[in-house]
Amino acid sequence: MPKRLRLTRRFPVAMTNDAYRRLQSFAREAELTQDEALTFLFEHFNSVTNHENLTARLRLFRAELEARKA
Template identity: 80%
Template sequence: MPKRLRLTRRFPVAMTNDAYRRLQRFAQDAELSQDEALTFLFENFSSVFRDDNLAARLSLFKAELADRKA
């Protein structure tokens, strides 16, 4: 029997406009709400993201982070 989808945890999220638009597009394409889309991504994190790509993209993001905050 599948787990019931109960969205019991809430947290404030701040993100860039680009990230928010990407989330909206993903949710719309998948015919999910934004909450459901984020839940899907995090519950399936290890199968959705490739570890080698994730590490490389995270390194690039961290390297640019100081410039992005300015």
């Protein structure tokens, strides 16, 4: 029997316009709500990301973070 989807945790999220548009697009393509799309991504994080790419992208993002905050 499949595990029931119970969205019991809520948290305020702030994101860039680009990230929000990408979330909306992904959710629409997958025929999910935005909550369901985020749940899917985080429940399956290790299988939907490439560890090497993630590490490299994270390093770049952190290096650019101060400039992006300005």
